[in-house]
Amino acid sequence: MSLLAAFLHLAIIVGGPSWYRFFGAGEGFAQLAEQGSPIAGSITALIALVLMLWSLYAFAGAGLVRRPPWLRSVLVIITAIYLVRGMMLLPLALFMPQVVDIFLILSSLICIVVGILHFSGTRQMIWEHS
Template sequence: MTRNPTLVAGGLLSAAAAVLHLSVIAGGPDWYRFFGAGEGMARLAEQGSWTPALLTVGIAGVLAVWAAYAFSGAGLIPRLPLVRTALVLISAVYLLRGLVLVPAFALNPGGVTPFVLWSSLIVLVYGLAYAIGTWIAWPGLSARPAPL
């Protein structure tokens, strides 16, 4: 497999999102509010509950795994299991999350919150990076490794 700048970019975006999620834990309740986790999560964090941190670490972990799959598909790290399937599914999740904006506008014209608007647009960029990168890498991803 050759290096794929689009998948590398997608992997870097996912890795940055993972780090940002970990930063939210360190930033505390105000950061949960600012980054759109909701008042309930912020209040739990204020009360010293482990729930917000555990959920946020879980999300960061998923994003880190997704970054690893992008780097694998780009040829930066060894091929991970089910790399083709994973990259297609990751692309789909990001794109579907980004496209939440369409029904949000349809159901509530003019009433879309800034968080929904910006997070959807950002995640749509992530999804496009993964989808385009996967499409570019597909011939190399489809090749089965030579038997030992």
């Protein structure tokens, strides 16, 4: 799922301003892309790179690729990031309801699902290798 998200971020760069808008990156990013600024594309590419790295660790945890350094620790951190990002929806909805939109709701749900899957896989990997 991280790899899919990484490719989606790369597609957004190629898709341009309308894709930034559609996928909820915000009007500021869309305008930067319209102006030809490298900022929107650079930040989106950096996010894609991080997601690719996370997918490498997930594949390694599943035994599909060679084990990178600090596999367990990194998988725990990735899991925590996904879960915290997903759970941000609740306090935002309570204390800043004006910022809650369909993108935030959907992306939060996706992050919770991915976090739960990471948690399950990481826990399984740790138990099998203990």
